[in-house]
Amino acid sequence: MSLSHIRPWLAAVAQCSRRVSRTAASGTSKRFMSASASKERPLESTEDWTKFQLDRADNEALIEYFSQYGSTQTRGNTWQPHHSLHRPTAPANLTLSALLASGAHFGHSQALMNPNFMPYAYGVRAGITVVDLDHTLPLLRRAANVVRGVAAKGGSIVFVGTRADLRPVVRKAAERIGERAFHVGEKWLPGTLTNKIVMFGPDVAKSEQVIPDLVILLNPIPNVHAIRECAIEHVPTIGIIDSNVDPRIVMYPIPANDESTRTAELIAGVLSVAGREGVALHAEELARNQKARSQTRSRVRDRDSATARS
Template sequence: MALRPWTTATRCLRRQRVLPCNAARTTHTAPNSNLESSIESPEDWHLMQENRARFKTLFDLFNQHGSTQTREKTFQPHHTLSRPLAPSQTTLSALVAAGAHFGHTTSLMNPNFLPYSFGTRAGLTIIDLEQTLPLLRRAASLVRAVAQRNGTIIFVGTRPDLQDTIQRASERLGPQGYHIGERWLPGTLTNRNQLFQEESHQYRLTPDLVVFLNPLANMNAIRECAIQHVPTIGIIDSNADPRIVMYPIPANDDSPRTAQIIAGVLSVAGREGVVARGEDQKTYQHQAHRILIKQALTGEGNS
């Protein structure tokens, strides 16, 4: 049986269409393209230069209306851990992106958490972030004030996914920051003289502020802080009573990203307090030095 002419192999092969050089050159031809590879005369060279100039003009024109965002400017998921926001830069959109508004099921909601509840959605309690943001900034102001007065701050997070968060948060405060990531030893504050017999006279064993990232798992630590009158900050979810800590921050305590953004904001505020304390010390030393110079010039010290 003879093959039909339109089913032969030569008819099925895709033939490449060859365009003439003059038809291929347009005002939108990009530089260094394949259409500029064949230059046979001085006219072709001038056409190529004109095309490049036109393309550059169009590129500069539309580039003014394009996006200027880069990787350093745009948000990345790891920025909440490595490059946290300052308290003044924290927004509701950042908290929503971290999932801070998701609470527990409505059956687990604590009655005392009702003022911080926005509503319910698909059986879950939605946390009102418009109250979370000012409470977070209030807690940041407290951390900044404590750090500025040379106070010690402890970050407590006893879940495995909170280890890096509390470690980096405490490192931003330098020697004034500490963290507990495995287990709060019972009696650390109430029985500190017996646990730290040799160090009880050399170091300050009572912290000035404690931040809890998962407070329900550290109720013993919260009780000891209450007995010793130590201020506490905690991320309070919908299944917890906001009154267990002095400065509650209503948010999702099960989300690692929420813990990262809250701990990052608080640690940045503490670092600002440490820097302000260093500047205050320099100002005090400068004033004291000026007073000594003035006394030496006037002769008040000799009399």
Template sequence: MAGRTLCQSLVGVSRRSFNKVPSIKNTRSITLSRPLFNTDHNDTVSVETTSAETLVPPADILKKVSMRRTIAPAATMTPHNLSIAKLLAAGLHLGHSTSLWEPATLPFIFGTREGISIINLEHTLVYLRRACNVAREIALRGGSILFVGTRPGFQDLTIDAARTCEGYHVSGKWIPGTLTNAHQVLGRHASPDPEDPGRPPKTYKPDLIVLLNPLENKIAIAEAQLNKIPIVAITDTDYDPRLVTYPIPANDDSIRGVELIAQVIASAAKDGGFRRKQLLDQKEKESKFSRNQHYQQQQQQRR
């Protein structure tokens, strides 16, 4: 009996204490409090309250950003840290079906797998490094580089590659006559000559074209050949690599792989531009030093 009465009394206490707990169904926000205790007992205790609504950013701050831009790369790809494993992870070894095979790509093909041509990434690495050397040398000599990527999904990576090396880009449709009839196509967009406004504005041609999808830009290749402009292009197993100056045998359908190639070439061009600035600064310092020496010698002779 004593054990039963004790159990009933405990149950009654627990029920009474549970009924005293306030309900939070009607509350709109839950406040989180954290007391800040001071060692001095004379000071008052301050409490910071943070509501759940303040933890959510307002809707106007959230902007629509593409998924490719939201995911930051782990490390910037450069010609120095390039390897076959990274090319394989980007899917650059996957070619097209054997029914679309171009016989001129035979030296670049490793074999076939379930009706799909497999590209030898050893050749891809060699030809990609050669293209990087070309882009670096052109940037070192002060040339301009044009990145062309007109396929859907290539626009953002084409613009980013051009901005990396301070180059130019064509992310929309290639306008016929951009190179062969530049005065009519690009003249209206060029700034007029400040010395002679009535004179037709000057248009410049790129020194190198990096073509990310050559299959859809045959007109651009034909215009570059007429103007003797070298072309670096990604050539898949369904495209003749002899039509471009510096082919890169790789998969041109993988956005991740195309971004890797464009980023590596842009990094090489950026390196060449940085070296050019260093050389120009060094020449300027040497010229200033020689002028100062010449001035000091003249002063000594006059004395």
């Protein structure tokens, strides 16, 4: 084919390709161009400004109306694993889901289950005893009521957790209640309660209250000697009881997993919140008594002054 015949065909192909490229470029610009941006235009008159304000007011009204139907969850109110230690749940708000999430239902091997733990066992799965949380929840709330009652009467409470992972738990729980709560994070010294004169000295043992009103044990088995001393001194005890432990060793058992740090944080947090509520009730009672005494003194003073004038 001669060159004269090829040139018209090449010119037509080039013109077609330029047309296609221009169409593609314009289509791309239209595709990625914002529809709202194309409709926007500057405000040219007072009517435009008034219409803009009305549209904005309508949008704000719609947002305010539908905001109550949306989610209110934020980063601040979303649950995090460390909240069981720093933001414990109140006893009234505790649920089975929270206990289940903390692993409180895991017991020990079926071969290690104590026969007296049978009423608190839900069953066995894969050779592991499953704790019945339907018993754990009411017993935990009962223990919380005991802690609240002791704190409301001005009693002293001791948290005992001698494992390394339980030391910050008992410390935080005691700090949450206040000055009437104490914690033992190291080894329980034998004779702390039964040999108080030697442990604290005769002056302190006679002038100060060294016997607590309530002892809470997060790991009872390594602290059996502490439970014995509490029994000798008639101190009520609360303890987390696993499937390999006899529930009768403490006065108020809480059947749960005693090897889980999260379970210990949850239970200690619930009990400490109950103790804090009891401390608040005790402070209110003291304030009422102080007010009543001051009113009685004022009435007696007024009566004496009236008698003196007569």
